[in-house]
Amino acid sequence: MRADTGERRRDAERTRTELLDVATEEFADRGYSGARVDEIAARTRTTKRMIYYYFGGKEQLYLAVLERAYAEIRAAERTADVGHLDPVAAVRRLAEVTFDHHEAHPAFIKLVGVENAQQAKHMNHVARLVDLNSSAVDLLREVLDRGHDEGLFRADVDALDVHMMISSFCFFRVANRHTWGALFDRDLLDPQRREHYRTMLGDLVTGYLRK
Amino acid sequence: MRADTGERRRDAERTRTELLDVATEEFADRGYSGARVDEIAARTRTTKRMIYYYFGGKEQLYLAVLERAYAEIRAAERTADVGHLDPVAAVRRLAEVTFDHHEAHPAFIKLVGVENAQQAKHMNHVARLVDLNSSAVDLLREVLDRGHDEGLFRADVDALDVHMMISSFCFFRVANRHTWGALFDRDLLDPQRREHYRTMLGDLVTGYLRK
DNA sequence: TTTCTAATGTACGAACTGGTACGTTAGTTA
DNA sequence: TAACTAACGTACCAGTTCGTACATTAGAAA
Numbered sequence: 001m002r003a004d005t006g007e008r009r010r011d012a013e014r015t016r017t018e019l020l021d022v023a024t025e026e027f028a029d030r031g032y033s034g035a036r037v038d039e040i041a042a043r044t045r046t047t048k049r050m051i052y053y054y055f056g057g058k059e060q061l062y063l064a065v066l067e068r069a070y071a072e073i074r075a076a077e078r079t080a081d082v083g084h085l086d087p088v089a090a091v092r093r094l095a096e097v098t099f100d101h102h103e104a105h106p107a108f109i110k111l112v113g114v115e116n117a118q119q120a121k122h123m124n125h126v127a128r129l130v131d132l133n134s135s136a137v138d139l140l141r142e143v144l145d146r147g148h149d150e151g152l153f154r155a156d157v158d159a160l161d162v163h164m165m166i167s168s169f170c171f172f173r174v175a176n177r178h179t180w181g182a183l184f185d186r187d188l189l190d191p192q193r194r195e196h197y198r199t200m201l202g203d204l205v206t207g208y209l210r211k
Numbered sequence: 212m213r214a215d216t217g218e219r220r221r222d223a224e225r226t227r228t229e230l231l232d233v234a235t236e237e238f239a240d241r242g243y244s245g246a247r248v249d250e251i252a253a254r255t256r257t258t259k260r261m262i263y264y265y266f267g268g269k270e271q272l273y274l275a276v277l278e279r280a281y282a283e284i285r286a287a288e289r290t291a292d293v294g295h296l297d298p299v300a301a302v303r304r305l306a307e308v309t310f311d312h313h314e315a316h317p318a319f320i321k322l323v324g325v326e327n328a329q330q331a332k333h334m335n336h337v338a339r340l341v342d343l344n345s346s347a348v349d350l351l352r353e354v355l356d357r358g359h360d361e362g363l364f365r366a367d368v369d370a371l372d373v374h375m376m377i378s379s380f381c382f383f384r385v386a387n388r389h390t391w392g393a394l395f396d397r398d399l400l401d402p403q404r405r406e407h408y409r410t411m412l413g414d415l416v417t418g419y420l421r422k
Numbered sequence: 423t424t425t426c427t428a429a430t431g432t433a434c435g436a437a438c439t440g441g442t443a444c445g446t447t448a449g450t451t452a
Numbered sequence: 453t454a455a456c457t458a459a460c461g462t463a464c465c466a467g468t469t470c471g472t473a474c475a476t477t478a479g480a481a482a
Contacts, residue, residue: 029328030244030328031242031244031245031328032245033241033242033244033245034242034243034244034245110328112387112390113324113327113328113386114328115389115390116324116386116387116388116389116390117240117241117242117321117324117325118389119389120389120390120392120393123389123390123393123394124393129393129394130393130394133394133395137395160395160397161408161411164383164384164391164399165380165411165415167383167387168379168380168382168383168384169376169379169380171379171383171387172375172378172379172382172383173375173379175324175327175386176323176327176378176382177327178326178327178329178330178331178334179323179326179327179331179334180375181331182331182334182335182340182341183334183340183341183344184344184348184371186371188375197372200372200376200419203419204376204415204418204419207415207418207419207421208411208414208415208418208419210418
């Protein structure tokens with residue numbers, strides 16, 4: 001096995017990864033039916049034939065893209081360490097992790113949109129995805145419980161609802177930036193406004209939770 | 212001109228409207244490239260030829276669909292009468308109008324997603340759309356000013372930010388219901404949870420605005 | 423070196439899809 | 453009722469796109 005100098009002529013792993021990388025962008029940008037198998041292949045070192053060799057077809061390639069994208073995102077979420085923070089700061093921190101994450105992964109956001117456009121019918125075929133997604137909410141639930149025990153938070157809040165509240169804000173900002181820009185002439189991803197929105201999200205969530 | 216009995220053999224207006232109705236569903240469900248001109252025509256009384264006769268082509272048909280969808284939504288928004296309500300109740304009412312509206316028009320939500328997937332490039336060609344969209348925010352701004360004058364609301368809030376906050380919650384609930392259902396086994400549009408979310412949105416916004 | 427197979431490349435086809443050429447008819451107007 | 457035009461229908465084409473049959477080769481194993 002030679003070192004990864006980028007000059008190898010045959011490398012199954014690299015060919016697979018390269019196809020996934022390009023396919024992620026292509027599916028995210030053009031949707032499932034809009035993505036072109038020929039176009040994906042053309043953007044790699046390899047040929048269309050390899051898509052069928054490694055994945056079986058367009059649909060299975062899309063499935064592989066989706067699964068990898070979710071796996072990456074949940075791995076990132078697990079890095080948040082909020083055990084040492086007081087409940088209010090911890091909630092703020094968790095919201096910020098989601099905020100940062102959505103902003104840094106526009107392709108993932110687009111894929112979620114693509115998948116919803118198809119009634120998540122592909123996602124249902126990837127059972128593994130469901131397992132991956134509980135951790136984020138579990139972490140949030142612990143913090144909410146702690147906040148309630150300390151008399152800081154309301155009792156009647158559901159962790160999944162709070163997660164939805166956070167996600168919707170972060171998702172919208174990235175997903176709808178183009179129509180928002182066209183209709184209101186405001187760039188939601190303008191770096192100058194970033195801190196403003198990040199703070200706003202924290203205020204929003206903690207304001208809702210406070211007794 | 213005969214009465215509209217639905218039995219007319221020739222009726223330009225009806226043919227046009229029928230094409231728009233079907234095309235709205237088709238574009239919303241399958242995206243721009245996913246939608247099939249043949250399929251749209253097949254679902255109407257008329258033939259594909261009429262799409263080219265009345266609209267010119269697939270793209271112009273999509274444009275007409277988009278323009279009509281936005282025109283309808285803004286017309287609905289203008290019905291909200293909040294002049295007689297106190298600022299807190301008025302903000303709550305405006306949020307509820309958006310909430311109800313998004314829920315009642317899933318095809319519109321999908322079209323917004325489709326348009327964002329294409330970087331809103333079509334929307335930019337429909338200048339008329341921009342004019343339509345200021346009214347909703349203007350109304351909100353008046354209420355926020357009134358709330359601030361009465362010492363109820365914070366001073367440093369931007370109406371467009373609040374509009375975004377409201378929109379993101381309402382949009383997410385409808386747009387991402389499928390992936391949310393698959394990943395967390397929760398139906399965001401469950402009628403039994405509707406009042407809960409409607410109230411939650413009001414709490415969220417008024418909680419953020421309060422001094 | 424020889425053998426073997428995973429990995430890769432080429433060329434092509436069948437089905438689909440947006441668009442159009444051309445012919446027909448309903449209903450109005452003179 | 454004769455002429456005219458907006459509205460409509462049919463049949464087809466040209467380009468695209470997913471998928472595959474078949475040939476080839478790099479590199480490991482014997």
